[in-house]
Amino acid sequence: MILEKTKSGLLKMFPEPEPVETAVEETSEEDEKKNASKEPRKNGVVERDYSVHGYHLDAQVSPEQLLEAVAILDDLEFFIESITGVDWIKEDQLEVVYDFSRYDFDTCRVVIRTRINRAAPVVPTITGLYAGANWHERETHEFFGIKFEGHPHLIPLLLPEDADFHPLLKDFKA
């Protein structure tokens, strides 16, 4: 149903689909362990075991593909849950995580991730598609220093307006 629809929609973005890992439980966890320790995962769509991870689809895209991916979800009437960042300092990368879910009973949680270099953390804004991304992006900006290109009002949200530090970076010292 919606799961397949979304998946096929997202897979279209990857013209030469890599070997799609389907969620076989034990292996995927091991994979993740390896991934965490060795090299970042390649872009692509992975189906996850809902009972373990709490979401169904996990798509990693490049920053250029982000708007396209979000547009697919917008067409399928997903609502935005949250946007956040993760600082992978060992790999010298920042990850931006977008959570989407649905209002109807056809449950499908989709996570879209994009990874960028810590040195030049720039991703396009999705406020044009989801107005509600505004605060989430501002928050991610102030916590991680990630710049959302095209964001209408990118000033700190939770920290004082003149704050210039990014507290959730792993190398942050108060």
Next chain:
Amino acid sequence: MSLTLLNVIVAVVIAIAFAAANAAYLVWAERRGAARIQRRPGPNINGPFGLLQPPLDGIKLMAKQLLIPGGADKVLFIAAPVLAMFPAIMSFVTIPFSDSIVAKNMNVGILMIFAFASMGGMSLLFAGWSSRNKYAMMSSVRAVSQAVAYEIPMLITTITVVMIAGSMDLMEIVHQQSASILHWNIFPLLGNSHNILMPFSFLIFFTCTLAETNRAPFDLGEAESELVAGFHTEYGSMGFGLFFMGEYANIVIGSCMTVILFLGGWSCPFGLFPGVWWFLLKLYLLIATFIWIRWTFPRTTIYGLLNLSWKILIPLSLFNLLFTAGLIKVF
């Protein structure tokens, strides 16, 4: 000559004392009443039944720093609370509490009371404008538009009563109602006119009194959840205290007028032992209604308030006026 002057001075002093005592103890009654409605004891530790609470509050307010915010218009800022209190006290002078207890009866008593009452709106405007605070400004604009809107139906209703009584003398109006409860203007079955619309006039008048005194559900000037504290946001200490006392004095005046115009003043419902106690009983019952309404109803909106006045109360009271005029002409 000088004796009359002395009389008047004594009367004014008594009026001030009455107004102040009423204001202080109405605050107490309000707090206790609110507490009763809300299932809690209320102020009960300072003195028996918390009766010492108002003087203690008064002492505190008087001993507090007098603060004029920077940028405020000093003259108006100081004048506004005085202007809130003064007309209310002056109105007491002409109110007849009984056959003999009246400071200065005038044959145009109603005119005088309404003239002074309309000054109340000025004090709110002054207070809001002079304190240089946006909340206070918005509140005073609201309060003035409210005062203007509700003075009209109130006056029209009063004219209806004056037409029935044929006099603007408050004593005279009470005398005409004094025979029994059926002669009261609220149901004038045996009165001058057989106007079946009088209960509605009473309701209109009472609603207008609520609005004119800025009481809930029409307390838009002091809308605490929107405009902080409304026009007296910037007033502390006794300036605030005077506004408070003025509000309660206005409630007393409004209730006195309702009692005189509609509820037969000091006359007894059964025609027995007329006197000041009947007046006070009716007065405090009305005030209790004020308190009861305040703690029961949520606040209206400003457009709901103005709509009520301009679209409902004014046409109704005008119709009532014409109807009464017709009745008087016929009978």
Next chain:
Amino acid sequence: MSSPIQLQPDETFILNVGPQHPATHGVLRVKMEMNGEYIVDAETVIGYIHRMHEKMGEVKTYPQYLMNLSRMDYLGAMGYSHGHVLVVEKAAGIEVPERAEYIRAIMVELNRVASHLFWFGAFVMDLGGFSPLMYALQDREYILDMMEAVTGSRLTYCYFRFGGLYNDIDDDFISAARRFIPRMRKSLKKYHKLVTGNIIFHKRLEGIAPLTKEMCRKYGASSAVARGSGINFDVRKNEPYSVYPEFDFDVPVYHECDSLARYNVRMEEMEQSLRIIEQGLDKLPDGPIMPKKKPKLIKPPAGDYYQAVETARGSFGIRLVSDGTKTPYRLKLRSPTYSNMHLFDEACRGMMIMDALAFMGSLDLVIPEIDR
């Protein structure tokens, strides 16, 4: 009543509502551009009570972090703790005994009633009626008493443990809860008589602040804000977790999209919560409240875990990124009011200030939960 007049942008002034303002229920600031009483534009400024919950998640170990969730939303603390323990249990693979799950559900629902009662009082107070707050808080005290006897605190509970509970409920609690349910139903009837039937109340809420389905979706609104706009969305039904599939309850949905619909949804939710508590007490199984096997040190395997729960304020999501150590690598708290409040800026344009503040009350804000 939305704006019937043409707004002239050159006649505006800025009104600063908050950070200290009676209507904001805490330290929230809204910069409003006003044209007289009408709002031309609004910008919400939050962060006045940002308490670094996400940073603390990375600093503290899993059990140490248990107390934070109850301080995030102090009115519906249980629901948030529930999300937290669920996600950690999911990640670390801890089995929870059935009795513990039932008690959790009962507690969460009791807390939801308490939270909604407080909201009810505060909402009517926003509209200028004071007495309902007193009545509601009196009823709330009964719930607090019951919960205090079991959990040890009145407000900021730290009752759930990974795998179970801190303390078992006793017969006193069960009999008190059984007595409470009919009492509360009676009170709800009284509230409907006192408030819902009031004409001023109706006029102030009917048709105020219509929120379309599309707007809810773009902002990710949940709870009564979504359900008042005709969206049948409740995490307890859409993504059943814990023992909620065992319970028979309805999700109230209203299609009017206005503040009154949001009010009605919450009032009905209280009744539904009472139903859940009743069923929970009936079905309560015997058994332990902590699992026999439980790892001494909680170290979930590396990975990314997400759990959504329906709290009193809406869909609360918690994302746990673990790197296999005893502290989380990243802990993201998706708070429902954050998304609900975000709507306000757009929705309040053209409204009068008193309607806007009534609308703000209908969103059921708890500011520390927005700021985290």
Next chain:
Amino acid sequence: MGTQNVPSSVVQFAIVDKLINIGRANSLWPLTFGIACCAIEMMATGCARFDMSRFGAEVFRPSARQSDVMIVAGTITKKMMPGIKTLYDQMPEPKWVMALGNCAISGGPFAFEGQYSIVLGADEFLPVDVYIPGCPPRPEALLQGIIELEHLVSDWKRWKNPEAA
């Protein structure tokens, strides 16, 4: 100074002072100002079961100009601190400050190494008169705090110490 004879005057200022202080002590109007969790307990104290109004302290004034005591109920963040200071400055003298809850006393559970957002206690920038510990303090504790503040203001004790009695 102490040995000098002060001529007794007709007006006894000491008595007036005492009276004023008793007035102040028994009508402590708090500012409607809640920050976080403790504010809920503050409201609970004002409500039916505990009822602060018995002490004449239920008149929560939304405007700083009309209030006597500021109950700092909750965590103070660096972003909020200037606001609180402004509110304090807006209150007319005499004024008192109560720090309600651990956060307002010392930062409470949110004071950890590497914190970047909170102020470690209200006494960093305000003269606090009464500290009420607890997380959050129970309503009874707040009532106790109000009674302690009354003692502080007026030296006049409403009730004797239980030990002395």
